[in-house]
Amino acid sequence: MSAWHYFNPVNISFGAGEISKIGTLIKNRRYLLVTHPDAPMLPWIEQVKAAAGAPLAVINEIEPNPSLAMLERVCGKLDQANIVPEVIVALGGGSVIDSAKFLAAGHGQYQIVYDYLQSGSEITQTSLPIIAVPTTSGTGSDLTKWATIWDLEADRKLSLNRPDLYAEAIIIDPVITQSLPWSVTLASGLDALSHALESIWNINANPVTRNFAIAAARDILKALPRLQLDLNDTEARSQMAMGATNAGLAFSNTQTALAHNISYPITLHYKLAHGIACSFCLPEVMRTAIGVSADCDQAIAAIFGDLQKAPQTLRAFLNSLGAPARPEEIGIGKREWQNIVQAAFTGQRGQNFIGTIDKFPF
Numbered sequence: 001m002s003a004w005h006y007f008n009p010v011n012i013s014f015g016a017g018e019i020s021k022i023g024t025l026i027k028n029r030r031y032l033l034v035t036h037p038d039a040p041m042l043p044w045i046e047q048v049k050a051a052a053g054a055p056l057a058v059i060n061e062i063e064p065n066p067s068l069a070m071l072e073r074v075c076g077k078l079d080q081a082n083i084v085p086e087v088i089v090a091l092g093g094g095s096v097i098d099s100a101k102f103l104a105a106g107h108g109q110y111q112i113v114y115d116y117l118q119s120g121s122e123i124t125q126t127s128l129p130i131i132a133v134p135t136t137s138g139t140g141s142d143l144t145k146w147a148t149i150w151d152l153e154a155d156r157k158l159s160l161n162r163p164d165l166y167a168e169a170i171i172i173d174p175v176i177t178q179s180l181p182w183s184v185t186l187a188s189g190l191d192a193l194s195h196a197l198e199s200i201w202n203i204n205a206n207p208v209t210r211n212f213a214i215a216a217a218r219d220i221l222k223a224l225p226r227l228q229l230d231l232n233d234t235e236a237r238s239q240m241a242m243g244a245t246n247a248g249l250a251f252s253n254t255q256t257a258l259a260h261n262i263s264y265p266i267t268l269h270y271k272l273a274h275g276i277a278c279s280f281c282l283p284e285v286m287r288t289a290i291g292v293s294a295d296c297d298q299a300i301a302a303i304f305g306d307l308q309k310a311p312q313t314l315r316a317f318l319n320s321l322g323a324p325a326r327p328e329e330i331g332i333g334k335r336e337w338q339n340i341v342q343a344a345f346t347g348q349r350g351q352n353f354i355g356t357i358d359k360f361p362f
């Protein structure tokens with residue numbers, strides 16, 4: 001076995017009702033609460049306040065796929081009100097947690113993080129600590145040290161990636177996900193499945209990440225069909241949260257791979273939810289990966305049974321959930337699809353992928 005290394009410093013609390021213990025994690029520090037404007041968030045905001053006292057401020061204007069323009073607005077408000085938190089509490093999905101990382105890296109100052117993203121100029125100060133309470137089961141941002149930020153004016157995706165952006169602590173309370181509609185449950189669940197699989201067909205995979213990924217995929221494959229039938233299935237919500245956590249622990253050490261690089265232009269130009277954009281082509285990406293590495297093949301077989309039939313099994317699973325199957329269904333023409341896939345292979349995440357383009361079934 002070749003040498004390997006695994007690291008994840010996040011303090012994890014998991015379980016129904018765990019959000020009520022957030023006060024013991026905040027420990028009387030002055031905190032900024034970053035969240036979504038959606039009504040279902042309100043009771044959880046109240047829970048945080050009840051457990052930890054009032055925040056310095058609530059930033060509740062975080063939009064999906066956080067953009068530089070939105071973050072500049074938020075930082076302007078913090079600056080104007082002279083708000084200087086000791087810790088940032090992120091209550092929301094991946095967009096909220098990614099936005100919290102941007103605010104943590106710059107202590108609420110926009111320009112230094114902007115300069116870092118645009119020109120790589122160093123940020124010298126240590127990031128503010130983050131306590132994350134994910135409200136969806138899927139994005140995994142609570143377990144990674146990076147954030148996806150969109151520069152909509154320049155039509156590109158930026159990656160904020162710093163070793164001190166791991167959350168100090170996270171609370172995964174599956175009860176919070178109970179109120180999610182099917183569309184969000186599906187998109188975030190398929191994002192988690194993508195994280196698990198992308199960490200397997202990955203040059204950075206190791207025995208620990210593979211174990212996390214196999215456990216994650218098995219849980220997600222069981223939980224999503226149950227939630228499709230009954231969104232209030234508490235056991236399935238818990239299983240889905242567990243799957244997303246294991247997927248996060250897997251890809252926090254490998255990063256993602258080809259399917260994610262395929263997804264970015266699709267999210268940008270077709271406004272497709274991230275979890276759908278990175279999962280619809282998983283069977284084709286899997287077909288390209290099979291036969292390249294014995295470790296990868298074994299992991300895929302451990303999840304899907306028969307290795308050769310695994311791409312078909314996965315396609316049938318995605319179909320049963322009503323997820324799109326072909327690029328045409330999203331509105332992507334044949335030529336454009338080839339261009340997207342070709343570019344994805346050469347992109348940063350694409351280079352994590354173990355397969356080669358000559359095997360990709362267009």
Ligand SMILES: [Zn+2]
Nearest residue numbers: 191194195278
């Ligand atoms: Zn993802």
